[in-house]
Amino acid sequence: MKALTLLFCLTLPTTAQDHSDGWEWSLGGSFENTFLAVEGPSPSLVKFDEGSYYLPRLELELEIRPSDYLFFHTTVRYDRGFDAGDVPDGEFRIDEAFLRYRPLGDQRLNFQIGKFATAFGGYVSRHDFYDDPFLVAPLPYGEILGVPVRNPRGASLNAIAARARGTAPGVFTSPKINWASTIWGPAYTTGASVFGSVGKIDYALEIKNVEPGAHASQWDLKSGDFDDPTFAGRIGYRPDASWNLGLSFSRGPYLNPEANDLLPDGLDRGDLPNTKIGFDARWAHGDFIFSGEVIYSSYETLQTDDLESLSWYLQSRWKAAPGIWLAARLGQTINNEVNGLEWSPDLFRAELAAGWRITPDLLLKAQYSHTTTHSDLDGPGRHLFGCGLGFRF
Amino acid sequence: MRTIIITLLALLSPPLIAGTVTGTVIFPKTKSSKRIAVEKYTGKISGKVAKPPAPVAGVWLSKKGLTAPAKPTAQSLDQKNYQFGKSLIVVAKGTSVSFPNKDQDYHNIYSLSKTKRFDLGRYRKNEKPAPSVVFDKPGLVELRCEIHEHMQARLLVVDSPYFAPTDEKGHFKITGIPAGTYTLNAQLDRKKKWSTTVTITAKGTTTVTLPSR
Numbered sequence: 197m198k199a200l201t202l203l204f205c206l207t208l209p210t211t212a213q214d215h216s217d218g219w220e221w222s223l224g225g226s227f228e229n230t231f232l233a234v235e236g237p238s239p240s241l242v243k244f245d246e247g248s249y250y251l252p253r254l255e256l257e258l259e260i261r262p263s264d265y266l267f268f269h270t271t272v273r274y275d276r277g278f279d280a281g282d283v284p285d286g287e288f289r290i291d292e293a294f295l296r297y298r299p300l301g302d303q304r305l306n307f308q309i310g311k312f313a314t315a316f317g318g319y320v321s322r323h324d325f326y327d328d329p330f331l332v333a334p335l336p337y338g339e340i341l342g343v344p345v346r347n348p349r350g351a352s353l354n355a356i357a358a359r360a361r362g363t364a365p366g367v368f369t370s371p372k373i374n375w376a377s378t379i380w381g382p383a384y385t386t387g388a389s390v391f392g393s394v395g396k397i398d399y400a401l402e403i404k405n406v407e408p409g410a411h412a413s414q415w416d417l418k419s420g421d422f423d424d425p426t427f428a429g430r431i432g433y434r435p436d437a438s439w440n441l442g443l444s445f446s447r448g449p450y451l452n453p454e455a456n457d458l459l460p461d462g463l464d465r466g467d468l469p470n471t472k473i474g475f476d477a478r479w480a481h482g483d484f485i486f487s488g489e490v491i492y493s494s495y496e497t498l499q500t501d502d503l504e505s506l507s508w509y510l511q512s513r514w515k516a517a518p519g520i521w522l523a524a525r526l527g528q529t530i531n532n533e534v535n536g537l538e539w540s541p542d543l544f545r546a547e548l549a550a551g552w553r554i555t556p557d558l559l560l561k562a563q564y565s566h567t568t569t570h571s572d573l574d575g576p577g578r579h580l581f582g583c584g585l586g587f588r589f
Numbered sequence: 590m591r592t593i594i595i596t597l598l599a600l601l602s603p604p605l606i607a608g609t610v611t612g613t614v615i616f617p618k619t620k621s622s623k624r625i626a627v628e629k630y631t632g633k634i635s636g637k638v639a640k641p642p643a644p645v646a647g648v649w650l651s652k653k654g655l656t657a658p659a660k661p662t663a664q665s666l667d668q669k670n671y672q673f674g675k676s677l678i679v680v681a682k683g684t685s686v687s688f689p690n691k692d693q694d695y696h697n698i699y700s701l702s703k704t705k706r707f708d709l710g711r712y713r714k715n716e717k718p719a720p721s722v723v724f725d726k727p728g729l730v731e732l733r734c735e736i737h738e739h740m741q742a743r744l745l746v747v748d749s750p751y752f753a754p755t756d757e758k759g760h761f762k763i764t765g766i767p768a769g770t771y772t773l774n775a776q777l778d779r780k781k782k783w784s785t786t787v788t789i790t791a792k793g794t795t796t797v798t799l800p801s802r
Contacts (some may be wrong), residue, residue, distance in 0.1 A: 220625050292629075302637050303628070305692050313630065321630035393635045400631070432632070437695045437713040440632060480695065482710040514612045516707040519701050555701055556733050 202235030218263060225256040225265045226324050230584035232280060237368040239545075239567045240332040240339060241381060243280035246577065251280040258409055264301035269294055278381070278412040279372065291384050305392045311415065314383040314408040315391060315400035315430045316444040317489055318476030323382045325408035329513045330549045331582040333381050333526030336491045336507035339576070340375040342367040342531070342540030343495050344502055345410065345452050348459055348468065350374070353499040356539045359573065366574040367540055375407040376450050378472070378493050378507045378529070383408035386417045387425065398432030398442070407448040407470050409493070415454060424449045438481050444474040450495055460498070468496045483515040504532040511547075519553040541571035557588040608789035612797035614646045614759040614775045618753035626671065626739040633736055635693055639670035640681055647679035647745035648761045648799075650771040650787075657748050665689060665719070666694045666732075666742065673732065673742035675754075677777075682727050682748045689719035697735035704728030704746060706747035711736070745776055768793075770792045775799045 209211040234278040236246030253275035260268045271292040276292070277283035294310030313320045319337050322328055332338050342359070344350025347578050358364035367375060389402035407419030408428060414420060426448025434442045450470035451459075459465070471494045478487040488510035509527035516522055531540045549563040562583040569575025626638040642709055661681040667674040669691040680686060690696045697710040698720070704727070709720040724730065727748040734740035755761040755775075768791045776782040783799045 222625050226625065259627070260629060261625050267625075269629055280790070303631070303634060321632050329642065342748075389633060392630060395635075398631055433732075480711045482712070483708075485711075515708055515710060518699060518706040553701065556731075 219263040222259050223256065225254065226325065226586055228253045228255070228584055230280070230331060232331075232580065232582045234581075235579045237574075237576050238281075239565060239578075239580050241372065241377065242280040242580075243277065243372055249276075249281055251276055256312070265298050267294075267296040267298070270295070282314040282412070292427065303393045305390070307390055309388045311384055311386045311417070312389070314379065314385060314404070314446075315389060315402050315492065316379060316408050316428050316446050316472065317430070317474050318440065318478055318487060319361050319379075319395060319441055320382045320505060324500040325561075325584070325586045326559055326588060329499045329511075329521060329523035329551055329561070330525065331545060331561055331584050332565065332580065334509035334511065334525060335529055335543065335545050336378040336489060337381055337511060338377070339502075339529065339543065339545075340367060340372050340377050341409075341493075341505055341529070342440055342573075343409075343450060343470075344374055345374040345376050345450055346374055346455055348498050349537070351495070351503060352354035353535055353537070356500070356534060356537050358469070359539075360447045360537050362574075368574055368576050373411050373413060373559070374471070376407075376411075376495075378505060379408045380410060380412060380455075383410070383415070384412075385410065385415045386420070387422075389491040398430070398434065400431075401427070401429040404448070405426055407450050408446055408472070409450060409470065410452070421453060423510055424464065438479055440476075440478040442474075442476045443561050444472070444491075446470070446472040446474065463498075464467070468498070470495050481538045482538065485513045487511055500534045501532075503534065505540065506530045509545075521551050525549075525553070538571055540571050541569045541573040541575040543575060544568045544570060554576075559588075561583070561586075606655060606768060606791040607760065608768055608791055609764045609794040610650070610766060610787055610789060611762040611794055612649065612760075612772060614755050614761065614777070614783070614799045616644060616759055616777060617781060624739045632773065633694065634671055637670060638739075639672045641672050641739070642674065642676040642742075643757035644676050644756045644777065645757055646759065646761075646775050646777040646781075647677055647747070647752065648755060648763065648773065649679065649745075649747040649749045650763065650766060650773055650777045651747075651749055652769065652771045655749055655771075657683055657750075658750050658761070659683070663687065663721075666744070667691050668698070668740070670733070671737055671740065673740055677743040677745060677754060678766075679745045679747060679752045679754050680724060681750060681752065682746055683723065683725055684746070685721050685723045686744065687719040687721035690716060692715050695736055696710070696740075697733055698732055700730050700732050700744075702730045703731045708735075729776060740788065743778065747774075773797055773799070781788065 233248040256272045276278035294312040296308045385404040387404035391400035404426045406414045407426040428446035430444040443463045451465040474491040476489040490508040493505045505528040511522040511525035527545045529543045546566045551561045565580040663685045665687045667689045671696040694713040699710045724746040730744040732742045766789045773787045774784045
């Protein structure tokens with residue numbers, strides 16, 4: 197905590213920018229203080245047992261634009277883990293670092309390389325503390341599934357049956373790093389992309405080292421490999437300013453690279469892909485924003501039928517007064533059965549949030565999530581309460 | 590008849606004896622708080638982003654008993670190419686200011702300034718009527734777009750009929766001022782403001798440099 201305070205103090209005087217002679221650069225950031233209280237096992241992508249947890253996060257953003265054709269961005273964070281509680285003593289992490297080349301000098305055509313958020317879906321572009329009315333991600337982006345990523349035999353009928361009987365640790369009572377999420381938060385994975393906007397159409401195609409449902413520990417270049425890359429993309433349509441519609445896809449191996457050693461001879465992780473298809477929609481006007489997504493995800497396994505999951509959320513935000521808004525969100529995850537056995541619990545989540553933008557750069561948010569498990573399997577805890585205060589500089 | 594004559598005299602006489610104040614506001618070097626206008630993620634900008642408008646200051650005269658006109662002319666501050674049309678506009682207290690959107694994408698202009706808190710919500714290009722706000726209290730209003738963080742502008746509300754913006758070099762000119770002694774005020778942003786005493790003479794031009802040397 198001392199290191200965090202010192203870093204924060206050292207950073208303030210360095211916040212700067214320059215716009216001279218065509219070169220532009222800026223160094224800014226934010227300091228976010230989030231307090232979470234959960235009834236364990238903790239729901240969402242947070243990692244601590246029943247109780248409460250304080251998550252300070254210092255974020256620095258450096259942006260450099262030498263010309264209309266080049267742009268560099270990096271986001272560095274110091275916090276207690278990307279998933280709250282992963283690293284209780286704190287860590288520095290480069291969450292995003294990418295170089296963008298715009299051959300036409302505008303948004304029509306962009307080539308990008310580095311570590312950056314996935315193009316899949318509609319949530320990722322609004323996941324920053326100041327853009328997202330909630331403190332935790334919506335269900336498809338913020339909850340694990342019973343898809344084992346470290347041991348392929350964890351998806352065998354015997355293993356699924358053992359978890360169903362309670363003779364093996366359940367999905368929510370073993371470390372979250374063992375499992376996949378439909379999409380893991382913003383999925384700052386590593387690779388390259390081509391994207392742009394032409395008239396009412398947005399497009400993006402990316403090749404990444406791991407699939408967007410992989411745990412945060414897998415996002416760096418040292419993880420995954422490009423022998424078995426993940427391809428993902430989104431095609432968007434904006435008929436007018438009110439609407440933003442998108443279709444997304446992703447296909448790539450969901451097993452971690454070390455799982456190759458546990459696969460039968462002749463197979464590697466590339467032979468067991470995950471396929472995702474998503475639809476996102478957003479409508480906004482005046483004081484209202486409505487958005488939602490539905491994502492179908494299918495995982496090929498060694499011994500069983502495919503594990504299939506459908507996850508959706510709908511959310512709305514309403515501005516009650518200047519700087520004050522209320523938000524509500526519903527989400528659900530439904531999974532198929534394999535030989536009559538449940539492999540991951542079906543979940544339903546209802547959430548409420550409120551925000552107060554005290555100044556343009558000082559934001560207070562609060563959230564309550566209620567999760568119910570519609571399954572014989574153990575699920576996550578029912579309640580999550582959070583509040584956060586963020587200061588942008 | 591007498592009332593009409595007096596009214597006509599009142600309307601006609603000020604220009605005949607009016608003076609002018611002109612001069613320069615010397616802008617100190619400022620650190621802009623603007624972010625680079627490139628989207629980290631896509632979906633908020635579908636056109637080319639213009640350079641931000643050059644900084645200008647607002648200049649106005651104040652004097653005991655001097656107030657803004659009862660029905661000031663409506664003003665407008667548009668958003669085009671993902672920038673405000675001007676970095677600062679000066680309006681009299683009680684002015685209605687509209688904020689027309691001339692881009693394909695939404696804008697959402699808001700202010701959390703003490704002088705005026707408002708939030709226009711999301712509105713599209715050429716929306717009729719363009720969202721507007723009446724500024725009924727003097728002071729500085731800092732304007733932002735909730736969607737496009739790099740967009741920033743200021744609106745200076747003055748309780749005076751005599752005001753003008755500078756140009757980007759700091760030059761200004763206010764005409765039609767009755768002779769007398771006034772306080773000349775200039776303001777660039779929340780912290781940078783100056784004032785000095787000026788004497789306006791009938792048909793004369795007073796030249797001032799701010800800050801005073």
